[in-house]
Amino acid sequence: MTSQRLWHFFGGLRLAGHKAMSMKEPVKAAPIPKQLVIPVQQHIGSAAEPIVKPGERVLKGQMLARATEYVSAPIHASTSGKVVAIEERPVPHPSGLPGLCIVLESDGEDRWKELQPHPDYTELDPSALRNVIRDAGIVGLGGAGFPSFIKLNPGPDNSVDTLILNGAECEPYITCDAMLMQEHPRRIIDGLLIMKHALRAKQCIIAIEDNKKVAHTLLVNALHEHEAEFIKIVQIPTIYPTGGEKQLIKVLTGKEIPSHHLPINLGIICHNVATAVAVADAVELGKPLISRIVTFTGELLSKPCNLEVLIGTPFSDLFDFCHYQPKESERILMGGPMMGFIIPDNHIPVIKTTNCILVQDKQKTSRPPAMPCIRCGRCADVCPARLLPQQLYWYAHAKDFDKVQDYHLFDCIECGCCAHVCPSNIPLVQYYRFAKTEIWAQEREKKKADLARRRHEFKLFRLERKKQEDEARKRRKKALLQKAKDTGGTEKDSKKAEIEAALARVKAKREQQSRQRKNVENLTPQQQQTIEAVEERRRRLRNIGTTESTDKDSD
Ligand code: SF4
Ligand code: SF4
Incomplete structure (x- = not known):
C-alpha cells in the first residue's frame, strides 16, 4: 500500500455494507438465454440506430446498432442467433417507460464474429485506441453509462495529470466490482495501462474502500x-x-470540482475498474462489450451471488437460474438501496449499467407516508454536493423548473443521502429525477421547435428568392420585347x-486575364512552344464553343 494524504468530502453517511452475503462464492457464468432483449439505449447520449433487420442471422460480437452521434455507443450481439423483432419492450429505467429493443433468438452455438485484436496496444496511437474503444460500445460500467472513449479524449487544450480508477463501490449490497478486483486484478491493471496510454496521463491511482481488504x-x-x-493503490x-466522481477526487486530491466544471478542467479523469477490464478486452482481444458482472442479492435470497451475464438477458432468466421465485411481498430493485429503482417488469433485460439486482421485503423497506417538510436542515447537512435539498424539493414540487436549476439541480448526483435522513420521509430523489426528466423533455421540445422554425424560415426565404427571380425574368423579357419593337426586329434577334454581347464581355475578360499571366518570364524556347500550342488549342475550343452557342441560339 502506498501512503497518501487523504481529505474528507462534505456530508455523506456511514451505512451498513451488507456485502459479505454475495461474496461467498466465485463469480458464476449465467447461461445463454433463449431470447435476448437488447435495448438500443443503454448509455448517456443518443440511442444507437439498428443496422440489422428482423430475420437476419448475426454472430456473437456483431454490431446490431450503430452510434448516431458523438455522444452515443454502438450495441452488439451478445451471442449468435437470429434477430426476431425490433420493437418497444419494457427496459430498465426509473421512468418505467418502454424503449426500442433488438430481440435476438439465440442459436445455441455462441459463434463469434472474426475478432481484430491488438495484442500490443502501444502500437496504436491515442486516437486509434479511442476508435477501438468507441466501436466496442464501451460505456462507464460504474452505473453512469457515459461513452468511455469521450472520457479518454482530454482534447487538444487539456493535459491529464492523474487518471483515477474507481474501485470504491460505496453503495450497500453491491459487490460486482469487489469480485472483479479479487478475480481479475491483473486485467484491471492491463486496462489501466491502456487508458493511461490513451490519455498520456502522468500518474494513476486505483482507489479502493478500506472494507475491501482482499x-x-x-x-x-x-x-x-x-x-x-x-500507479498507486490507495485505500480510502x-x-x-x-x-461519486467529485467526492472521490476530493478525497484523493483535496480538489473541489466547481459547478459546471469537469474533472479534466483540473487535469483529472476518473474511470471505473470494470470499464478498465472492458477496455483491455476490447483492445487486446478485439471483444466488444457484451457482458458484465451483476450482483444478485438481498436477505430474502437463499444464495446471493455474482453472475457474469450477457447483455440482454431477461431478469426472469436469472431468477430461474438462481431458483428464485418473486413474491408479492417483495420488491426488486435495479441498483442498490440508495440509488436503485424498482423495476417495472421481471422480464426487463440486463443492460450495460446493471450492476445489481436487489430483492427487498416490501414491508421492512417501504417508507411511512411522507409528511410536510419541517425545515430541519438535516438533508443539507449530509448532501455531498453541498446543495440545499429542501429548496430543490420545494421548487421541483412546485414545478418551478427555472428556480430548481438556480439551486443547481444538475449538480445533484441522486445519492439519496438527503432522503435517507429526512424525518418527514419525503422521497426527495424522486422529485429531483422528475424535475430533471421534465427539463430534458422541455429542452428536447425546444430544440424540435427551433428546428421547425428554422426550416419554416428557410422555406419562406426560398419562396421569396424564387418570386424575385421570376419577376427579374419577366422584366428581362419585357425589356427584350421593347427593344425588338424599337429596332423593328424580333424578340429572338x-x-x-x-x-453575343455577354460572350464578348467574357472574351474580353479572358484576354485581359491571359495578358496578366504570371511566371512567364525567362522561358526556354521549348516551354514557349508548349505554351503557344496550349493557347492555340484553347482558342480553337473557344471558337467552337462560340459557334455552337450561336448555332443553338439560332435554332
Ligand atoms: S430533511 Fe426533510 S424535513 Fe428536514 S429540511 Fe430536509 S426535506 Fe425538510
Ligand atoms: S440526492 Fe442530491 S440533493 Fe440529495 S443528498 Fe444526494 S446530491 Fe444532495
Missing part, C-alpha cells in the same frame, strides 16, 4: 508484477458516497444580340 491485497500483488511506479475510508 481485493486490495490482490491488486497490490498484481501491481508488483507490473513494476509500474506511476468507507463513507457513502465516496465513489434581341435575345441573340444580348447573348
Whole structure:
C-alpha cells in the first residue's frame, strides 16, 4: 500500500455494507438465454440506430446498432442467433417507460464474429485506441453509462495529470466490482495501462474502500508484477458516497470540482475498474462489450451471488437460474438501496449499467407516508454536493423548473443521502429525477421547435428568392420585347444580340486575364512552344464553343 494524504468530502453517511452475503462464492457464468432483449439505449447520449433487420442471422460480437452521434455507443450481439423483432419492450429505467429493443433468438452455438485484436496496444496511437474503444460500445460500467472513449479524449487544450480508477463501490449490497478486483486484478491493471496510454496521463491511482481488504491485497500483488511506479493503490475510508466522481477526487486530491466544471478542467479523469477490464478486452482481444458482472442479492435470497451475464438477458432468466421465485411481498430493485429503482417488469433485460439486482421485503423497506417538510436542515447537512435539498424539493414540487436549476439541480448526483435522513420521509430523489426528466423533455421540445422554425424560415426565404427571380425574368423579357419593337426586329434577334454581347464581355475578360499571366518570364524556347500550342488549342475550343452557342441560339 502506498501512503497518501487523504481529505474528507462534505456530508455523506456511514451505512451498513451488507456485502459479505454475495461474496461467498466465485463469480458464476449465467447461461445463454433463449431470447435476448437488447435495448438500443443503454448509455448517456443518443440511442444507437439498428443496422440489422428482423430475420437476419448475426454472430456473437456483431454490431446490431450503430452510434448516431458523438455522444452515443454502438450495441452488439451478445451471442449468435437470429434477430426476431425490433420493437418497444419494457427496459430498465426509473421512468418505467418502454424503449426500442433488438430481440435476438439465440442459436445455441455462441459463434463469434472474426475478432481484430491488438495484442500490443502501444502500437496504436491515442486516437486509434479511442476508435477501438468507441466501436466496442464501451460505456462507464460504474452505473453512469457515459461513452468511455469521450472520457479518454482530454482534447487538444487539456493535459491529464492523474487518471483515477474507481474501485470504491460505496453503495450497500453491491459487490460486482469487489469480485472483479479479487478475480481479475491483473486485467484491471492491463486496462489501466491502456487508458493511461490513451490519455498520456502522468500518474494513476486505483482507489479502493478500506472494507475491501482482499481485493486490495490482490491488486497490490498484481501491481508488483507490473513494476509500474506511476500507479498507486490507495485505500480510502468507507463513507457513502465516496465513489461519486467529485467526492472521490476530493478525497484523493483535496480538489473541489466547481459547478459546471469537469474533472479534466483540473487535469483529472476518473474511470471505473470494470470499464478498465472492458477496455483491455476490447483492445487486446478485439471483444466488444457484451457482458458484465451483476450482483444478485438481498436477505430474502437463499444464495446471493455474482453472475457474469450477457447483455440482454431477461431478469426472469436469472431468477430461474438462481431458483428464485418473486413474491408479492417483495420488491426488486435495479441498483442498490440508495440509488436503485424498482423495476417495472421481471422480464426487463440486463443492460450495460446493471450492476445489481436487489430483492427487498416490501414491508421492512417501504417508507411511512411522507409528511410536510419541517425545515430541519438535516438533508443539507449530509448532501455531498453541498446543495440545499429542501429548496430543490420545494421548487421541483412546485414545478418551478427555472428556480430548481438556480439551486443547481444538475449538480445533484441522486445519492439519496438527503432522503435517507429526512424525518418527514419525503422521497426527495424522486422529485429531483422528475424535475430533471421534465427539463430534458422541455429542452428536447425546444430544440424540435427551433428546428421547425428554422426550416419554416428557410422555406419562406426560398419562396421569396424564387418570386424575385421570376419577376427579374419577366422584366428581362419585357425589356427584350421593347427593344425588338424599337429596332423593328424580333424578340429572338434581341435575345441573340444580348447573348453575343455577354460572350464578348467574357472574351474580353479572358484576354485581359491571359495578358496578366504570371511566371512567364525567362522561358526556354521549348516551354514557349508548349505554351503557344496550349493557347492555340484553347482558342480553337473557344471558337467552337462560340459557334455552337450561336448555332443553338439560332435554332
Ligand atoms: S430533511 Fe426533510 S424535513 Fe428536514 S429540511 Fe430536509 S426535506 Fe425538510
Ligand atoms: S440526492 Fe442530491 S440533493 Fe440529495 S443528498 Fe444526494 S446530491 Fe444532495
